[in-house]
Amino acid sequence: MTVKAPRYHHGDLRGALIAAGRAILEEAGVPALSLREVARRANVSHAAPRHHFPSVRHFLSDCAADGFDEFTEALQVAAFRHSVPTEAVVAMAAAYVQFAGDNRAMFLLMFDRDSLDERTPALLAASTRAYACLVAAVQAIDPALAIDDLDYRVATAWAIVHGYATLMLNEKICQRPENPMTAKDMATRAMRDYLRGTVTAGG
Amino acid sequence: MTVKAPRYHHGDLRGALIAAGRAILEEAGVPALSLREVARRANVSHAAPRHHFPSVRHFLSDCAADGFDEFTEALQVAAFRHSVPTEAVVAMAAAYVQFAGDNRAMFLLMFDRDSLDERTPALLAASTRAYACLVAAVQAIDPALAIDDLDYRVATAWAIVHGYATLMLNEKICQRPENPMTAKDMATRAMRDYLRGTVTAGG
DNA sequence: ACTTAAAACTTGTCAATGACAAGATGGGGC
DNA sequence: GCCCCATCTTGTCATTGACAAGTTTTAAGT
Incomplete structure (x- = not known):
């Protein structure tokens, strides 16, 4: 993994969000999983996931x-x-x-x-x-x-x-x-x- | 069942809340069930259930x-x-x-x-x-x-x-x-x- | 019967969430 | 080199669970 400078366009935000979601699932279970928490883990705004997942x-x-x-x-x-x-x-x-x-x-x-x-x-x-x-x-x-x-x-x-x-x-x-x-x-x-x-x- | 005038003290709010909860479960399933919705069905304020159930x-x-x-x-x-x-x-x-x-x-x-x-x-x-x-x-x-x-x-x-x-x-x-x-x-x-x-x- | 403490219920508030709107940014097609 | 639009942003709204503080009723003690 190369060090990535934060860019406006993530590159693979969709994949990163799913990875973050799976990490939360593993660490804290279903109740702790929210789209906003996923967004925080991926260092994007709370509305970013909406462009990749309708809900x-x-x-x-x-x-x-x-x-x-x-x-x-x-x-x-x-x-x-x-x-x-x-x-x-x-x-x-x-x-x-x-x-x-x-x-x-x-x-x-x-x-x-x-x-x-x-x-x-x-x-x-x-x-x-x-x-x-x-x-x-x-x-x-x-x-x-x-x-x-x-x-x-x-x-x-x-x-x-x-x-x-x-x-x-x-x-x-x-x-x-x-x-x-x-x-x-x-x-x-x-x-x-x-x-x-x-x-x-x-x- | 006798017609009840609305009283400040419900009489059996605890039982009524559980009945309301079960009705919501049956009609709309788990996702639709919230304490506030239960309170609405029982015609009490949104904080009333808290005196009977800690969470x-x-x-x-x-x-x-x-x-x-x-x-x-x-x-x-x-x-x-x-x-x-x-x-x-x-x-x-x-x-x-x-x-x-x-x-x-x-x-x-x-x-x-x-x-x-x-x-x-x-x-x-x-x-x-x-x-x-x-x-x-x-x-x-x-x-x-x-x-x-x-x-x-x-x-x-x-x-x-x-x-x-x-x-x-x-x-x-x-x-x-x-x-x-x-x-x-x-x-x-x-x-x-x-x-x-x-x-x-x-x- | 009268007082008073407590139980029952109220309104008001807060942070978190999902969903949506509208604006800012920058990469790729032309 | 320019523009389009996908991508990401901030801002907003209704809903929810939890909590605080005030109000009303019941009931216990004298």
Whole structure:
């Protein structure tokens, strides 16, 4: 990174704003994030973001799109390490909960419909890629499965990991400190149990 | 209800404020809910709520406590209709997703840690009752289960229904309109599959 | 019954926020 | 070399949560 003299035209203010937004999310969570705070971090006026994002909703949507991209990357890295389809899905489950724990505020934002505009192109594309990644992994277990059964299996696998992630982030899981099992451990075990129960039984 | 002449002292402003808050939640969702709007609905000044709730956080917590009470009631009604423990848990799963769909904003609020103060006595008590209700239903399936395995089973059952509920409320489920399965249908089926896989296999 | 303290409710104020309007600046197309 | 317009600015407004200080009613004590 070269030292930049402050110019009237930033050069890549849009990217800088998103980076600032993500930094705030990571450091202080969703409640601390405002367009004005983002502008302060980027050393621009409070109205500057408006020329790149029509509303705070659109700004958050583009931040979330960034998050979905990294999320998808993490899921794919986990899946690609395994050639057995069921093990790939189990690894994805672990990566899903891990990502949620490592990126609490971002994860909550990504699935907070009320704060986002789902029609934002970047968010739509990124979340679709993440979903496709999940579908592909589940379908690889049983490629000939009927479409309705596939829908159900994908939804259930997703619900298990998303439920664990959400409950964990809201401190509803692992309430007994003497239990060493983490939410990630349990989610992994749950995914294994589910796949064992349905796949071998011909769901 | 008798016609009330407007008095300086409301009589039960606290209750009226919570009722107003719940009405706003139902009609317009979380984003529309503010203490000032609640005060307007109750025909009191903008500072009146402050004498009953130290902050908006505490107000929302007491609203959420109300929600948890009705939630627990709905779960128990569903469970009590079945004498077979596994069927009771399956019925609770259906009731869980049903409640989330019927009370979207309230459900989202109930599990939004960032908006609540979990130490609020009413909320703490109400959410604990809901959790105890879930634990009891799952434990009834296999009363002799080791504590760690029970923890895991409760968490997984919870994650399945909570995952389905959360994904449904954020419009991540049932994206193909030609699939007639609702999130509630799938959650019920998933709970059945999970219990069949683990319970008969001896956890 | 009368006094008085406190609870309940009021108006007024402040800083922060999102959104908008209108002006200043400077880079790129011609 | 000149102008256009994207980019960034300052200024403003309504809304919100929180707080301060004053007013009205209830209720407790004598």
